[in-house]
Amino acid sequence: MSDEQRFLDRLAERNAQRGDEPTWIAARRQAGAARFEALGFPHRRIEEWKYTDVRDIARSDFALATDAEFSPATAAALTLPLDAYRLTFVDGVFAPALSDLGALPEGVQVLPLSRALEENHEAVGGPLGRLTGVDFSSFAALNTAFMEEGAVVRLAPRTVVDKPIVLQFLSRAGEQEVMSHPRILVEAGGRSEATLIEHHVGEDGAANFTNLVEEIILERGAILTHYKLQEAPLKDRHIASIHIEQARDSRYVSFNLNLGGGLVRNDLVSDLNGEGAEAIYNGLFYGQGRQHVDNHTLVNHNALRTFSRENYKGILDDRAHGVFNGKVIVKRDSQQIEAEQSNANLLLSDRAEIDTKPELEIYADDVKCAHGATTGQLDEEAVYALRTRGIDEQTARGLLTLAFAGEVMELVDLDAVSERVELAVAGKLPERFNLAGLVETASAFNEG
Amino acid sequence: MASQEMEELVRREYKEGFVTDIESETVPPGLDEDTIAFISKKKGEPEWMLEWRLKAYHQWLKMTPPSWAHLDYPPIDYQAISYYSAPKRPEDRPQSLDEVDPKLLETYEKLGIPLHERAALAGVAVDAVFDSVSVTTTFKEKLQEAGVIFCSISEAIRDYPELVQQYLGSVVPQGDNYFAALNSAVFTDGSFVFVPEGVTCPMELSTYFRINAANTGQFERTLIVCESRAEVSYLEGCTAPQRDENQLHAAVVELVALDDAKIKYSTVQNWYPGDEDGKGGIYNFVTKRGDCRGDRSHISWTQVETGSAITWKYPSCMLRGRDSVGEFYSVAVTNGRQQADTGTKMIHIGEGTRSTIVSKGIAAGRSDQSYRGLVKVGPRAKNARNFTQCDSLLIGDTCGAHTFPYQEIGNSSAKVEHEATTSKIGEDQLFYCQSRGIGEEDAVNMIVNGFCKDVFQELPMEFAVEAEALLNVTLEGAVG
Numbered sequence: 001m002s003d004e005q006r007f008l009d010r011l012a013e014r015n016a017q018r019g020d021e022p023t024w025i026a027a028r029r030q031a032g033a034a035r036f037e038a039l040g041f042p043h044r045r046i047e048e049w050k051y052t053d054v055r056d057i058a059r060s061d062f063a064l065a066t067d068a069e070f071s072p073a074t075a076a077a078l079t080l081p082l083d084a085y086r087l088t089f090v091d092g093v094f095a096p097a098l099s100d101l102g103a104l105p106e107g108v109q110v111l112p113l114s115r116a117l118e119e120n121h122e123a124v125g126g127p128l129g130r131l132t133g134v135d136f137s138s139f140a141a142l143n144t145a146f147m148e149e150g151a152v153v154r155l156a157p158r159t160v161v162d163k164p165i166v167l168q169f170l171s172r173a174g175e176q177e178v179m180s181h182p183r184i185l186v187e188a189g190g191r192s193e194a195t196l197i198e199h200h201v202g203e204d205g206a207a208n209f210t211n212l213v214e215e216i217i218l219e220r221g222a223i224l225t226h227y228k229l230q231e232a233p234l235k236d237r238h239i240a241s242i243h244i245e246q247a248r249d250s251r252y253v254s255f256n257l258n259l260g261g262g263l264v265r266n267d268l269v270s271d272l273n274g275e276g277a278e279a280i281y282n283g284l285f286y287g288q289g290r291q292h293v294d295n296h297t298l299v300n301h302n303a304l305r306t307f308s309r310e311n312y313k314g315i316l317d318d319r320a321h322g323v324f325n326g327k328v329i330v331k332r333d334s335q336q337i338e339a340e341q342s343n344a345n346l347l348l349s350d351r352a353e354i355d356t357k358p359e360l361e362i363y364a365d366d367v368k369c370a371h372g373a374t375t376g377q378l379d380e381e382a383v384y385a386l387r388t389r390g391i392d393e394q395t396a397r398g399l400l401t402l403a404f405a406g407e408v409m410e411l412v413d414l415d416a417v418s419e420r421v422e423l424a425v426a427g428k429l430p431e432r433f434n435l436a437g438l439v440e441t442a443s444a445f446n447e448g
Numbered sequence: 449m450a451s452q453e454m455e456e457l458v459r460r461e462y463k464e465g466f467v468t469d470i471e472s473e474t475v476p477p478g479l480d481e482d483t484i485a486f487i488s489k490k491k492g493e494p495e496w497m498l499e500w501r502l503k504a505y506h507q508w509l510k511m512t513p514p515s516w517a518h519l520d521y522p523p524i525d526y527q528a529i530s531y532y533s534a535p536k537r538p539e540d541r542p543q544s545l546d547e548v549d550p551k552l553l554e555t556y557e558k559l560g561i562p563l564h565e566r567a568a569l570a571g572v573a574v575d576a577v578f579d580s581v582s583v584t585t586t587f588k589e590k591l592q593e594a595g596v597i598f599c600s601i602s603e604a605i606r607d608y609p610e611l612v613q614q615y616l617g618s619v620v621p622q623g624d625n626y627f628a629a630l631n632s633a634v635f636t637d638g639s640f641v642f643v644p645e646g647v648t649c650p651m652e653l654s655t656y657f658r659i660n661a662a663n664t665g666q667f668e669r670t671l672i673v674c675e676s677r678a679e680v681s682y683l684e685g686c687t688a689p690q691r692d693e694n695q696l697h698a699a700v701v702e703l704v705a706l707d708d709a710k711i712k713y714s715t716v717q718n719w720y721p722g723d724e725d726g727k728g729g730i731y732n733f734v735t736k737r738g739d740c741r742g743d744r745s746h747i748s749w750t751q752v753e754t755g756s757a758i759t760w761k762y763p764s765c766m767l768r769g770r771d772s773v774g775e776f777y778s779v780a781v782t783n784g785r786q787q788a789d790t791g792t793k794m795i796h797i798g799e800g801t802r803s804t805i806v807s808k809g810i811a812a813g814r815s816d817q818s819y820r821g822l823v824k825v826g827p828r829a830k831n832a833r834n835f836t837q838c839d840s841l842l843i844g845d846t847c848g849a850h851t852f853p854y855q856e857i858g859n860s861s862a863k864v865e866h867e868a869t870t871s872k873i874g875e876d877q878l879f880y881c882q883s884r885g886i887g888e889e890d891a892v893n894m895i896v897n898g899f900c901k902d903v904f905q906e907l908p909m910e911f912a913v914e915a916e917a918l919l920n921v922t923l924e925g926a927v928g
Contacts, residue, residue: 047516051856333845347860350827360851362870365842369870375857376864 032144092180107156171202248274287320504632707742726785729757
């Protein structure tokens with residue numbers, strides 16, 4: 001039996017248990033399955049997957065979770081200590097007990113997908129799948145075939161959400177490996193403003209597969225700050241396809257922070273369709289052990305005077321493998337474009353590997369586009385300088401590594417998020433240090 | 449500039465486009481084992497060479513043309529190409545310029561390269577390739593004195609078989625890629641250079657290529673070997689007459705540098721780019737690779753690419769030897785409907801290897817240009833360094849400029865930097881020049897030449913002058 005067939009059999013099994021569905025869902029499910037069958041799992045001879053081998057996913061036999069039981073104590077420890085509106089999913093299944101929506105302000109809807117479909121499936125059916133169709137990748141097709149849970153976030157025009165909206169995805173350790181295909185839909189009305197935090201985390205030893213598809217629609221002047229904090233257990237597999245459509249003067253700020261997961265692939269695509277639209281991509285990936293982290297980003301400048309700025313930092317230790325592929329496409333007649341792209345990588349071990357490709361495809365002449373990529377290691381002189389000030393070697397290296405990530409992390413204004421990153425990257429630093437001051441000093445060394 | 453003037457400039461016919469009427473001895477179009485046997489026999493090659501060619505041919509049959517490049521052209525019918533063409537009377541080769549067919553000399557005159565004058569004035573030995581057979585080789589004696597071998601590859605196969613057998617295909621194996629396999633099966637000529645241990649070649653070596661007979665693909669094979677502490681600078685330049693049908697050119701260049709050896713390879717490429725509708729023009733699919741086999745060896749590629757309808761070319765360096773150095777300096781200009789997908793590969797294998805890449809791309813008209821490069825640092829390449837700078841300049845809003853730099857870094861002591869920019873000619877720069885009485889076109893030429901300076905200064909003197917002129921000619925009519 002082929003790998004693809006095993007997944008299709010799981011789908012047939014699941015479909016048999018399903019009750020009646022609106023016809024459009026059934027039809028898309030079918031289209032997704034057909035496309036997945038036709039494409040098959042990607043292999044390394046496909047340019048987009050040149051450096052990422054997904055056989056570990058293809059050859060596994062994943063079941064689908066049926067409940068959302070999770071130890072409240074563990075959940076509490078994993079949850080970000082933030083005052084927020086929160087939806088929690090356990091292996092893809094909605095967990096009302098771990099969710100907290102409080103009183104949502106007027107004009108804000110945060111719903112599990114299943115409930116949004118129950119309430120008004122047609123309102124979901126319109127936008128869903130418009131940005132990320134089944135042709136995007138075989139994983140997007142697979143997600144479409146299996147879609148049943150996820151989140152819908154709707155912001156009425158001119159709504160400013162007072163607290164962050166957190167979508168928390170928990171992965172359980174268990175005998176049977178499971179897969180989930182969450183689907184997130186965000187519709188931000190004109191001049192609305194919100195912070196969305198997507199948090200992937202789980203129990204040590206979990207080895208599941210998350211295949212996420214996320215569609216974000218920003219109407220005119222909408223502003224969305226999107227944190228994706230991926231701290232999945234080290235054996236988890238994580239594939240995410242995120243597509244953002246931006247109307248005139250909208251602004252999308254992404255923090256794509258990857259600390260966990262054994263095999264990780266993020267696809268981030270922005271369509272800047274209206275004049276003045278702006279996309280800011282900040283990224284950090286930290287790999288250790290045998291982690292494989294692949295970030296593919298694409299910004300389509302489809303309109304006049306659109307802006308994009310991208311800054312990805314990679315830190316790789318042990319035998320970790322990092323991949324960065326950033327692409328900017330400037331369409332013909334999209335004039336007065338500014339696009340900047342930068343990827344800097346730090347290799348901490350001789351067996352770590354980074355494959356990076358910052359691409360520009362430009363069909364208009366009145367543009368200012370630049371990209372850069374660098375790979376290097378910690379400055380031994382800076383390590384020495386810190387040691388002469390009585391800091392032990394391990395801490396010194398931790399601090400310098402943190403300083404390397406500083407350019408991205410200093411833009412993060414949620415302490416709960418930056419603390420997680422600091423802990424993962426630099427380890428637990430002795431409390432007697434004034435961390436902020438030291439990081440600054442270390443930054444100065446790095447620059448000097 | 450008045451639009452009418454501009455129109456005229458744009459329509460200006462290709463200056464180097466003319467056809468010399470020489471009866472060629474040409475085989476009918478098509479490729480099979482017989483064609484290869486014919487070529488091999490015609491060249492008086494030993495049995496092992498024929499076998500080598502056939503092996504390449506059989507590998508080629510199993511391969512498919514690459515499709516990953518950012519290029520758009522109709523499929524090539526390899527059976528419609530004639531694989532051998534030689535000027536008449538190959539048996540009584542001229543020994544000096546006086547014996548050269550006057551029509552040939554006339555062609556050189558038209559090109560503005562008076563061979564004897566040039567050779568005498570510049571002190572350059574010229575191995576002129578007219579179609580597929582070397583017609584004349586000068587300064588041979590002087591080179592012989594120094595112990596340098598500089599001859600056509602066919603002669604080398606006959607006269608120095610052990611050297612050829614040792615090095616041919618050792619850098620670009622027969623099955624390396626589709627076009628290299630094709631070249632290995634059917635190559636008809638090219639140059640062979642061997643610089644023995646400790647010798648610095650007393651002059652710059654140069655070959656002028658020229659594609660002539662219609663429907664004849666040209667398959668050059670160049671092999672340059674520098675033994676320990678040897679040094680050579682090699683110049684390659686070419687123009688081609690105007691043709692209606694696409695001409696295929698699939699050359700292979702192999703460079704081998706042993707311990708402390710230094711090879712500098714410079715190219716000015718100005719083949720017919722096709723007419724204003726993109727009709728005709730040369731298809732240029734070239735495999736160029738240098739092997740820094742020895743410690744502290746040094747290979748440098750410099751290219752100025754202005755011609756050809758399609759360019760597919762990635763001069764590369766395999767940095768195997770400890771502390772070996774690879775360099776790539778490139779200016780690529782595309783206008784009209786030209787398409788170029790070009791760049792380099794720097795493969796760091798040995799410890800302490802260093803490489804520098806400077807690539808300047810200028811796109812005008814309705815052309816499309818891509819820089820595609822790879823910097824790979826292997827796990828054993830401790831302290832490898834690379835610096836890459838690739839800039840694109842866009843002239844007009846109907847062209848495209850793209851950058852695809854690949855970096856594969858597998859060593860934590862590596863330092864790799866890549867920088868790229870894409871922009872148009874600054875309005876303020878133009879205004880500055882014009883306000884000082886410099887005409888628009890001159891101002892653009894000046895700015896473009898400045899943009900390319902980093903590369904031009906790497907070119908040998910004679911080429912640098914030619915390259916600047918060529919750049920101006922290529923961009924004529926592109927600005928308005």
